[in-house]
Amino acid sequence: MSKGNFRTPKKANAYKDPVKVYCRIRPLPLGSTESCISSVNDTEVRLSPPQESHAARVNNCDETSHHFERVFKEDVSQKELFDTFALPLVEDVVRGKNGLLFAYGNTCSGKTYTMTGSSSEIGVLPRCLDVLFNTIKPYQAKKCIFTPNKLNSFDIRTEAEASFERQYKATNQAQGTPSRSKRKVDYSKRYHEGMTVQGIDEDNAYTVFVSFVEIYNNYIYDLLDDSSFEIARTLSSKALREDSTRGMYISNVTEVEVADADAAYAQLIKGQQRRRVAYTKLNHESSRSHSIFNIRLIQAPLDDDGETVLRDSSRIATSQLSLVDLAGSERTARTNNEGVRLKEAGNINSSLMVLRTCMECLRDNQANQVKKIVPYRDSKLTYLFKSYFEGEGKVRLVICLNPQAADYDENLHVMKFASITQDVTVTRAKDININQGLTPGRRRANIIYKEVVKSMRFEDDGEHSETPFSLGRLFPNYLMTAPDDKDILPALMEFLRERSAHRAALQIELKHRAEITSKDREVQSLERKLKNSTEKMALLQQNLNSLETENKTLEHQIVAERRAADEERRERGRLKEAVRGAVFQEREKWEKECDKRVKATQFNMKSKLWETDEKLRLLREIVENTPTKASKPSEGMVTRPRAHEKPEGAVTRSRAQEQRMSSAKNMSDVTNMNQETPKSSVKSVKGREVKKYLRRSQPSDIWLEHKPDENVDEGIIFQIDTLLQLNLRKKKTVETPKVNDFAKAQANHYVLEHQEEDSQGEIETQLIKGDVFETETGGHSVHFTDVEVLQKRKSIEINACVVIRRKRRSSEGSADWTDVETRCSIAIEGRPNMSPAISHKPLKSENVCSESMQKSFNKIKL
Numbered sequence: 004m005s006k007g008n009f010r011t012p013k014k015a016n017a018y019k020d021p022v023k024v025y026c027r028i029r030p031l032p033l034g035s036t037e038s039c040i041s042s043v044n045d046t047e048v049r050l051s052p053p054q055e056s057h058a059a060r061v062n063n064c065d066e067t068s069h070h071f072e073r074v075f076k077e078d079v080s081q082k083e084l085f086d087t088f089a090l091p092l093v094e095d096v097v098r099g100k101n102g103l104l105f106a107y108g109n110t111c112s113g114k115t116y117t118m119t120g121s122s123s124e125i126g127v128l129p130r131c132l133d134v135l136f137n138t139i140k141p142y143q144a145k146k147c148i149f150t151p152n153k154l155n156s157f158d159i160r161t162e163a164e165a166s167f168e169r170q171y172k173a174t175n176q177a178q179g180t181p182s183r184s185k186r187k188v189d190y191s192k193r194y195h196e197g198m199t200v201q202g203i204d205e206d207n208a209y210t211v212f213v214s215f216v217e218i219y220n221n222y223i224y225d226l227l228d229d230s231s232f233e234i235a236r237t238l239s240s241k242a243l244r245e246d247s248t249r250g251m252y253i254s255n256v257t258e259v260e261v262a263d264a265d266a267a268y269a270q271l272i273k274g275q276q277r278r279r280v281a282y283t284k285l286n287h288e289s290s291r292s293h294s295i296f297n298i299r300l301i302q303a304p305l306d307d308d309g310e311t312v313l314r315d316s317s318r319i320a321t322s323q324l325s326l327v328d329l330a331g332s333e334r335t336a337r338t339n340n341e342g343v344r345l346k347e348a349g350n351i352n353s354s355l356m357v358l359r360t361c362m363e364c365l366r367d368n369q370a371n372q373v374k375k376i377v378p379y380r381d382s383k384l385t386y387l388f389k390s391y392f393e394g395e396g397k398v399r400l401v402i403c404l405n406p407q408a409a410d411y412d413e414n415l416h417v418m419k420f421a422s423i424t425q426d427v428t429v430t431r432a433k434d435i436n437i438n439q440g441l442t443p444g445r446r447r448a449n450i451i452y453k454e455v456v457k458s459m460r461f462e463d464d465g466e467h468s469e470t471p472f473s474l475g476r477l478f479p480n481y482l483m484t485a486p487d488d489k490d491i492l493p494a495l496m497e498f499l500r501e502r503s504a505h506r507a508a509l510q511i512e513l514k515h516r517a518e519i520t521s522k523d524r525e526v527q528s529l530e531r532k533l534k535n536s537t538e539k540m541a542l543l544q545q546n547l548n549s550l551e552t553e554n555k556t557l558e559h560q561i562v563a564e565r566r567a568a569d570e571e572r573r574e575r576g577r578l579k580e581a582v583r584g585a586v587f588q589e590r591e592k593w594e595k596e597c598d599k600r601v602k603a604t605q606f607n608m609k610s611k612l613w614e615t616d617e618k619l620r621l622l623r624e625i626v627e628n629t630p631t632k633a634s635k636p637s638e639g640m641v642t643r644p645r646a647h648e649k650p651e652g653a654v655t656r657s658r659a660q661e662q663r664m665s666s667a668k669n670m671s672d673v674t675n676m677n678q679e680t681p682k683s684s685v686k687s688v689k690g691r692e693v694k695k696y697l698r699r700s701q702p703s704d705i706w707l708e709h710k711p712d713e714n715v716d717e718g719i720i721f722q723i724d725t726l727l728q729l730n731l732r733k734k735k736t737v738e739t740p741k742v743n744d745f746a747k748a749q750a751n752h753y754v755l756e757h758q759e760e761d762s763q764g765e766i767e768t769q770l771i772k773g774d775v776f777e778t779e780t781g782g783h784s785v786h787f788t789d790v791e792v793l794q795k796r797k798s799i800e801i802n803a804c805v806v807i808r809r810k811r812r813s814s815e816g817s818a819d820w821t822d823v824e825t826r827c828s829i830a831i832e833g834r835p836n837m838s839p840a841i842s843h844k845p846l847k848s849e850n851v852c853s854e855s856m857q858k859s860f861n862k863i864k865l
């Protein structure tokens with residue numbers, strides 16, 4: 004973004020200058036004799052109302068005095084005018100500040116004459132251009148370096164881009180149809196202002212762009228747009244926009260880069276020719292529009308070498324001088340305009356009225372410190388001026404007065420407008436500094452350097468030659484009078500020979516220089532390569548150093564990680580060893596425990612077997628009625644385990660068993676046995692076995708039948724009676740023998756009914772019989788004498804279940820209830836059926852014991 008556009012002032016520390024208003028009185032037009040204006044001094048004019056004026060007739064006005072910054076009389080020259088109020092504006096533009104100069108007055112009051120003038124008496128505008136170009140000429144940038152970016156600012160092209168653009172424009176210009184405006188006009192014959200202004204920054208490069216527009220019927224038209232005027236021939240109005248610095252600008256307006264004052268002047272003339280001018284009663288070349296000629300000076304600092312423009316768009320400074328020729332206010336009563344002219348006049352007057360209103364509003368705001376809205380937008384003219392009145396810069400107004408008496412009333416209005424405007428203030432622009440940080444005097448240093456280099460080249464060429472490669476001294480001025488002139492011909496031949504030799508020497512020299520140049524180039528290229536290689540080496544070395552550092556760091560990391568890994572491995576080993584030790588200890592412990600338990604189990608089993616054997620021996624004694632000696636163990640019989648063989652944990656059980664055994668042998672309280680006739684539903688069971696039994700049974704025998712409860716569990720039919728069919732003559736049946744049952748029944752025999760189901764589901768019924776004896780202490784003891792095994796029956800076939808009702812004495816605890824002895828002592832018989840709800844699964848060891856016992860019983864029977 005370029006600097007120097009319409010910057011918004013900081014109100015706190017901003018200085019303000021009033022709008023300076025100048026007054027120019029034109030000479031009386033031809034045919035007019037009476038003047039209503041007289042200049043009192045350089046700053047005051049007096050207006051005298053003529054008799055016929057409206058003011059005199061209606062308001063009865065007197066003379067009025069009006070003060071200005073400067074009053075220019077009829078005989079003032081264009082130059083004096085320019086020097087007084089326009090030159091300072093040019094100086095400001097060169098220093099990067101904005102300026103506005105506008106001419107205001109009635110029609111035919113000399114506004115256009117003041118601003119533009121004629122070719123002999125050029126106006127303010129061409130003089131501004133002349134002075135500007137005179138000032139910047141030595142510092143002008145090459146064409147096309149700066150380019151508008153359509154956003155009211157500029158960009159910088161490179162030399163190559165600029166060169167390409169120049170060629171492109173030159174080609175287009177050559178191929179295009181020469182337009183009326185492009186026809187060669189010799190502006191060199193016009194008067195040229197030779198002045199320059201001071202204060203230019205020599206270290207900047209400068210370029211001037213000009214644009215020219217008119218505001219006609221409140222529309223903006225581009226007067227330099229060739230495509231509108233000469234190609235399409237349809238004019239399109241332009242829009243007003245606000246840029247980033249809140250400056251107003253005309254969007255897409257044609258901005259022409261001009262190389263010199265004549266080129267700029269040519270654009271002015273071109274625009275003037277396109278401007279709407281018409282004949283009116285008061286002015287045969289009356290401007291029907293407001294015209295605005297913009298001169299934009301672009302400046303940017305040179306680079307460090309002072310040779311080319313620094314490519315930094317932020318350092319571009321743009322300053323603008325707007326020269327405005329307003330259309331003249333006019334009264335229709337005087338002009339007698341009709342139609343288009345009347346409409347034009349209406350628009351002109353209304354826009355001027357808006358301008359006056361804006362000035363009044365601004366003045367009131369500034370005087371009374373209020374913020375009334377200034378109606379800039381009511382007219383394109385005032386909207387465009389907004390940048391100047393709200394921004395920074397200088398505003399100058401030239402009041403043009405036609406002194407003829409007929410213009411008195413209009414002049415009075417103009418005076419009022421001038422009076423209002425000169426009370427308005429505008430913020431003073433600050434100096435720009437776009438060379439900050441750059442060496443001052445770069446351009447001058449570069450010029451001196453170039454001159455020195457040039458002079459050194461000439462010194463190298465030696466004394467013989469005037470120019471680097473001349474053929475020697477100049478051709479002698481021989482004048483031959485005859486073809487065989489003996490004086491001139493030899494001298495000429497000598498000269499030519501000398502010249503030829505010199506040329507040969509020069510050729511050798513040239514060749515030598517070429518060689519030197521090529522060698523120099525080679526050396527330079529080698530030096531460049533060397534420099535590049537050195538830089539690359541330095542870079543590589545740098546990289547190497549950084550890589551080495553990185554490598555060292557990584558090595559350190561690896562060592563640290565290895566250490567950590569070793570430590571972890573050691574720790575894991577330690578843990579492993581600890582776990583292994585713990586496992587080993589645990590295993591040993593469990594092995595010992597298992598051994599102990601196995602031994603205990605074995606001991607228990609041996610004890611059981613011994614008990615069984617012992618019991619069998621007793622039974623055999625009973626059966627055979629021959630007392631046998633306790634114990635020579637036969638084959639397959641178990642010897643009694645010794646106390647020292649007793650393992651830990653087997654003590655309790657073994658003792659309990661022995662106690663039970665003892666209680667079984669010495670049972671003193673056994674009750675009587677009853678016998679009931681069983682209701683047999685299974686005839687095959689009772690048959691032969693019961694008869695055999697009955698044959699052995701004597702009539703005097705009284706039996707105490709010990710059998711478990713019927714219907715121990717619901718749904719189970721207890722049918723032990725039907726199975727046995729004992730048919731005993733006298734019997735008493737008890738479920739659980741009590742102490743006095745034997746005495747009551749006077750039983751001398753005891754029978755225990757027992758049923759057991761084997762793994763094939765067959766039910767085996769056993770009758771364990773014994774004799775009852777009275778003991779000396781008055782009790783009863785039972786000596787078991789026989790175990791009778793009845794035929795096995797399938798439990799399903801007989802459709803009967805034998806339910807075991809376990810009635811243990813509390814003292815028995817968890818004693819092994821499955822052994823026969825125990826059941827005898829606690830009066831249990833039967834064996835559970837298949838029903839899982841009530842089945843009892845004895846320990847494996849118990850099963851083993853039971854089987855072996857069964858074998859023994861079978862043997863006994865046989």
Ligand SMILES: Nc1ncnc2c1ncn2[C@@H]1O[C@H](COP(=O)(O)OP(=O)(O)OP(=O)(O)O)[C@@H](O)[C@H]1O
Pocket residue numbers: 028029030077108109110111112113114115116117286288289290291329330331332403
């Ligand atoms: N100071 C002057 N000296 C000599 N001739 C002048 C002067 N001022 C104006 N004229 C002449 O008066 C005529 C009208 O002047 P000009 O066109 O400049 O008036 P204007 O104010 O621009 O009018 P409009 O507003 O209608 O365009 C021109 O022919 C011009 O040459």
